[in-house]
Amino acid sequence: MIRKTIIITLGLILLVFSGLSFYKSRHLKEPVVIGPGVTQVKKLSEYFPAIKGSANDANVYVLEGAKKGGALLVLGGSHPEEPAARLTTWILTENATLEQGRIFVVNSANRSATTVTRPSGAYPASYTIKTDWGGQTFRMGDRWANPLDQWPDPEVYIHYPTRQNLAYMDIRNLNRTWPGRANGTLTEKTCYALVELIKKENVDIVIDLHEAELQYPVISTIVSHQKGLDVAAMASMVLSDEEFKMGMEKSPLELHGLSHREIGDHTNAVPLLFETPEPFLDATRGRTDEKLLLEGKDEFVVRAGKRGLLFEKIDEKGWPIDVRVGRHCSTILQVLDVWSQDHADKAVALRNVPKYDEVIKKGTGAFLRDPSKADPKLIYYE
Amino acid sequence: MIITILYYLLVAFVVFLMGWNLLKSKKWQEEVLYVIVLLPFLLRLLRLK
Amino acid sequence: MSMTTSATIILAAMVAAYIAAKIFKISTELSMLAAALVGGLVGGAGLPARHIAEGAFTYLDICLIFITATLFMNLLKESGGVAFVVRRILKRFHKHKFLLFIMLAVLMLIPGMLTGAGSVTVLIVGGMVATVLGYMGIPKPKAAAIVFVIAGLSAAAPPVSLWAMLTAAGVNMPYVGFFLPLMIPCLVLALLTIFILGWKSKPVDLEQALKELPEPPARMNWLKIVLPFLVFFALVIAGRIWPFDFPIMGLPLVFAFAAAITLLLSPVHIDFLDVSRRTVHQLLPLIGTLTCVGVLVQIMTLTGVRGLISVTVVTLPAMVVILTLFLTLPVSESVLMWGAAPVLGVPLVLLFNTMNLNPVIALAGMSVIWPLGDAIPPTAIIGRLTVETVGMKERYSTFLKYCIIPAVLIILVGTLMVIFSKKLAFLTVF
Numbered sequence: 051m052i053r054k055t056i057i058i059t060l061g062l063i064l065l066v067f068s069g070l071s072f073y074k075s076r077h078l079k080e081p082v083v084i085g086p087g088v089t090q091v092k093k094l095s096e097y098f099p100a101i102k103g104s105a106n107d108a109n110v111y112v113l114e115g116a117k118k119g120g121a122l123l124v125l126g127g128s129h130p131e132e133p134a135a136r137l138t139t140w141i142l143t144e145n146a147t148l149e150q151g152r153i154f155v156v157n158s159a160n161r162s163a164t165t166v167t168r169p170s171g172a173y174p175a176s177y178t179i180k181t182d183w184g185g186q187t188f189r190m191g192d193r194w195a196n197p198l199d200q201w202p203d204p205e206v207y208i209h210y211p212t213r214q215n216l217a218y219m220d221i222r223n224l225n226r227t228w229p230g231r232a233n234g235t236l237t238e239k240t241c242y243a244l245v246e247l248i249k250k251e252n253v254d255i256v257i258d259l260h261e262a263e264l265q266y267p268v269i270s271t272i273v274s275h276q277k278g279l280d281v282a283a284m285a286s287m288v289l290s291d292e293e294f295k296m297g298m299e300k301s302p303l304e305l306h307g308l309s310h311r312e313i314g315d316h317t318n319a320v321p322l323l324f325e326t327p328e329p330f331l332d333a334t335r336g337r338t339d340e341k342l343l344l345e346g347k348d349e350f351v352v353r354a355g356k357r358g359l360l361f362e363k364i365d366e367k368g369w370p371i372d373v374r375v376g377r378h379c380s381t382i383l384q385v386l387d388v389w390s391q392d393h394a395d396k397a398v399a400l401r402n403v404p405k406y407d408e409v410i411k412k413g414t415g416a417f418l419r420d421p422s423k424a425d426p427k428l429i430y431y432e
Numbered sequence: 433m434i435i436t437i438l439y440y441l442l443v444a445f446v447v448f449l450m451g452w453n454l455l456k457s458k459k460w461q462e463e464v465l466y467v468i469v470l471l472p473f474l475l476r477l478l479r480l481k
Numbered sequence: 482m483s484m485t486t487s488a489t490i491i492l493a494a495m496v497a498a499y500i501a502a503k504i505f506k507i508s509t510e511l512s513m514l515a516a517a518l519v520g521g522l523v524g525g526a527g528l529p530a531r532h533i534a535e536g537a538f539t540y541l542d543i544c545l546i547f548i549t550a551t552l553f554m555n556l557l558k559e560s561g562g563v564a565f566v567v568r569r570i571l572k573r574f575h576k577h578k579f580l581l582f583i584m585l586a587v588l589m590l591i592p593g594m595l596t597g598a599g600s601v602t603v604l605i606v607g608g609m610v611a612t613v614l615g616y617m618g619i620p621k622p623k624a625a626a627i628v629f630v631i632a633g634l635s636a637a638a639p640p641v642s643l644w645a646m647l648t649a650a651g652v653n654m655p656y657v658g659f660f661l662p663l664m665i666p667c668l669v670l671a672l673l674t675i676f677i678l679g680w681k682s683k684p685v686d687l688e689q690a691l692k693e694l695p696e697p698p699a700r701m702n703w704l705k706i707v708l709p710f711l712v713f714f715a716l717v718i719a720g721r722i723w724p725f726d727f728p729i730m731g732l733p734l735v736f737a738f739a740a741a742i743t744l745l746l747s748p749v750h751i752d753f754l755d756v757s758r759r760t761v762h763q764l765l766p767l768i769g770t771l772t773c774v775g776v777l778v779q780i781m782t783l784t785g786v787r788g789l790i791s792v793t794v795v796t797l798p799a800m801v802v803i804l805t806l807f808l809t810l811p812v813s814e815s816v817l818m819w820g821a822a823p824v825l826g827v828p829l830v831l832l833f834n835t836m837n838l839n840p841v842i843a844l845a846g847m848s849v850i851w852p853l854g855d856a857i858p859p860t861a862i863i864g865r866l867t868v869e870t871v872g873m874k875e876r877y878s879t880f881l882k883y884c885i886i887p888a889v890l891i892i893l894v895g896t897l898m899v900i901f902s903k904k905l906a907f908l909t910v911f
């Protein structure tokens with residue numbers, strides 16, 4: 051009897067401590083101090099009311115230039131476990147200004163997936179970016195939406211509308227549920243809402259920010275729908291010439307559910323997907339912790355690289371977060387440059403976004419604003 | 433929505449069965465195993481994970 | 482200290498903890514848990530409650546499938562349905578061994594094909610098939626081997642092959658083109674298995690068998706048995722045919738419905754609560770293993786041990802890797818179950834990609850070999866489940882001995898598929 055009481059008590063202690071940890075990381079508040087360029091903050095449910103009140107009713111930050119022009123949608127957090135993507139959207143929403151055109155920024159495209167970490171993945175609960183004023187902490191997140199928001203999974207996920215069979219858990223993967231389904235699962239509805247946004251706001255370009263493991267062949271590249279090949283090719287050429295090596299590839303026609311395929315097929319917008327290297331995601335990674343996430347240094351991944359198994363270089367310097375965020379910032383700027391030259395009437399002129407060199411020199415944290423010193427009216431939570 | 437609720441009911445039923453077996457169990461190894469196995473079911477039921 | 486050194490030390494500590502626990506007569510499940518806890522301590526993570534609980538979550542949905550499917554089967558048994566079916570099959574087919582074998586093999590392939598889980602095959606039809614085989618003079622260990630091997634093949638068979646799906650997802654490869662590369666070897670190997678192991682069987686002594694078999698309740702009939710299965714398949718197939726109009730039910734709920742119908746149709750009174758409690762108790766070793774494996778993988782990932790294993794595997798010479806697949810795949814399966822796909826399958830497919838092999842065929846070949854690991858101790862989850870379901874009393878090693886011939890065939894086919902994957906690429910049509 052005493053023995054049983056002890057065992058049960060130990061179990062309860064485990065339950066309380068783990069439960070608290072899960073609860074805290076799920077409800078961790080991530081402030082966004084909107085910058086001078088943001089003119090409106092909308093809710094995604096304004097474009098599709100069915101997701102109102104759900105975990106995925108994301109903020110949509112709207113930046114508008116004085117001059118009329120084109121429209122850009124930037125998606126961060128399609129896969130929240132790829133932090134450079136979300137951090138880049140923070141830099142945009144907190145710093146950018148716009149001379150011409152409109153930009154819509156979604157920092158948490160699959161917000162539900164920011165509230166969970168992967169079973170057997172051993173992810174840290176959160177990560178902190180150092181700043182002059184201390185630091186800002188972000189939810190770690192996963193590739194898939196939280197089962198607390200979408201449960202159960204089917205035994206096989208059949209993609210709408212192509213009926214392509216995909217792995218069952220990918221029904222919670224935002225970059226497998228495009229173009230979305232109005233009466234589908236939460237993740238499908240989220241894509242549907244984003245597609246509604248693209249249509250209603252006449253978005254010209256959609257940029258979907260990602261990171262990838264170095265073992266994945268699609269890395270350090272712009273993946274483009276066939277509509278956007280000119281822009282992507284030109285941007286990657288200039289970037290490789292002036293800043294860092296950047297590839298370009300065409301979205302495969304038969305791979306369904308991905309943003310660079312379906313947004314292009316179902317809307318007038320040109321979808322582009324950017325990938326930067328994230329050693330934290332590699333299957334051969336060693337100790338899994340916040341350090342690896344942010345510094346991107348890993349002995350085992352280097353070993354796999356020496357064996358010729360990787361599609362991107364890695365050495366003992368690793369792939370620090372500032373390099374990855376810097377790549378995303380410069381790639382966005384470059385794409386807009388190329389686009390605006392070709393489409394003067396639909397130009398988007400973005401200012402006050404740091405380039406690659408500047409992000410590396412000053413650090414990502416230099417572009418995060420201190421919420422404790424900001425006007426509370428300017429603070430939004432992701 | 434209804435289906436999700438049915439899943440929570442299913443988990444609650446499993447928790448009930450396991451809890452009952454745990455209380456009736458006479459072997460310490462079995463008790464430890466029940467406690468560990470109950471952990472994810474309880475956390476899901478409490479909507480913590 | 483380099484990462485290799487520290488991960489090696491942690492791995493050694495985990496292995497030592499596992500062995501020590503075993504010496505103190507601790508069950509395999511708890512020994513794995515002990516290894517995980519020691520790994521966390523030596524790895525400098527202390528007793529990380531969050532990671533323990535998160536690891537324990539890894540196979541929650543699979544545990545629910547096991548519980549509901551087993552409940553369904555146990556209710557069917559309690560209602561007298563199993564005895565009824567066995568008697569009818571024997572009466573109808575006792576003279577045609579060839580037909581009987583083909584029917585049994587196909588019958589066993591179906592549940593695993595649809596669910597991706599060999600254990601579901603064992604639970605749904607394994608017991609019945611073993612009973613029929615028993616009356617054909619096949620000893621229980623041999624019958625268990627037949628059930629186990631075909632159950633493994635059924636799990637690898639399309640449309641749902643979890644190893645292929647999880648690995649494909651891990652390398653961001655669409656799960657398409659797998660149907661024929663998985664279906665052909667699985668079907669051929671299943672038939673070979675039942676014919677080879679069942680070769681020496683005798684015609685059934687029908688009268689004797691019927692005398693020994695339990696008598697089903699008088700009001701039992703085909704409809705009462707077929708209806709729950711019909712509902713099960715109807716719900717699964719409806720989800721496939723009308724994926725956008727039919728709600729997503731998930732397998733646990735579908736099994737729960739089938740169980741409910743069995744309970745309602747039962748001609749005898751069933752103590753539902755008692756059967757449920759016994760089901761959970763019966764499954765404790767299986768669910769316990771899954772849960773503890775999840776914790777173990779999480780701690781291995783946290784401390785870099787998993788990376789050490791992966792990187793060691795993928796940096797070996799390619800031909801050595803291919804020729805040792807017969808060892809590495811089953812062993813990884815026996816330790817990690819489906820976790821073997823993300824841990825080992827992903828780096829292997831990436832290695833094959835760099836060698837210019839066809840990843841779909843190579844992965845299909847690997848998927849056929851993987852399930853063999855489910856019979857290998859320490860976990861031996863499905864092997865143990867089979868032995869239990871069949872009701873075998875002999876030593877576990879007797880059962881393993883009978884698995885060898887089909888296992889060799891499976892390994893041969895799987896490995897050849899990897900080596901000649903490029904030549905077989907024409908199979909990846911849908």
Ligand SMILES: [Zn+2]
Pocket residue numbers: 128129132225259260261262
């Ligand atoms: Zn991604």
